[in-house]
Amino acid sequence: MQSKYKIRLLRANLFAAACVLAFWALTAPPAASLALWLSVGWLFVTALLLDFSHRRSKGLPWQLLAGMLLLGLIATAPERHSILIWAWAAMFMLPQNRWVAVFNVTTAFLSWLLISSFLSLAESLLLLAALTILGILSITRACQLIDINGSIRQRLRLIPGLNLWAGEQLLKDLSREQTRSEREAIYAEVFLIQVKRHQLWSAAQKLCSLTYSFENVYRLDSHTLATLTLSHSPKEASQRRKLLCAALPEKQRYQHMPLMDMELSTITLETLTSLLPQQLGEAND
Helix, strand or coil: CCHHHHHHHHHHHHHHHHHHHHHHHCCCCHHHHHHHHHHHHHHHHHHHHCCCCCCCCCCCCHHHHHHHHHHHHHHHCCCCCHHHHHHHHHHCCCCCCHHHHHHHHHHHHHHHHHHHCCCCHHHHHHHHHHHHHHHHHHHHHHHHHHHHHHHHHCCCECCCCCCEEEHHHHHHHHHHHHHHHHHHCCEEEEEEEECCHHHHHHHHHHHHHHCCCCCCEEECCCCEEEEEEEECCHHHHHHHHHHHHHHCCCCCEEEEEEHHHCCHHHCCHHHHHHCCCCCCCCCCC
């Protein structure tokens, strides 16, 4: 199934859940109604802004807000919303930061305490045991998703049909190209370009179209691109570099380094991006 159809299905499920909670809120007491309408609003906004990307967002963890809303729904009317306790099992299936998972485990336990006051001791312990088992299974599933998503994020070719690769591939290519350029007397250099976030993908496609088919372009982070160019001489490399800069967005930072001068054992993506100059359009020519 293509990702766009998965997103449509997920968006439809979020809208359906929002409609159910809205219907439920019509007959709820004031405090519970407020929590329900907040949840409805959150579900609608999430569905409207939903967008598929295998590149993980680095914003605030939205699972934290979802956990707070779920606890709020149960706390406002535990006898009425006790069935929502089972939603915690689904919550733990979502990949999330460790501290967010700890927060959600704590709020899930608080939810159980609120509901257990309306149950007998045996029923409370049985509910706790069932939640614990489901939670462990859900967290195990979440760990599998994290591993899968990690491998997807490390997927090397980022756009089918273009020589655009993840930065991790550059670290692998440096050693091979350094050996090749020494053996074949080719001048190779790493050319770094930093642009604004919204210009990254258009600049990457432009860079791919301007480099040779045997040269690759790499995405180091949300602002930085790199290419490993091969030329006959430093003079030719300088001419190519000027042509590339002229075709890219005007406001940019760029830097180049001869591949043979690089100490590969100390090179990381962070050290590469730190080599970019502070002033726009500044480079060592």
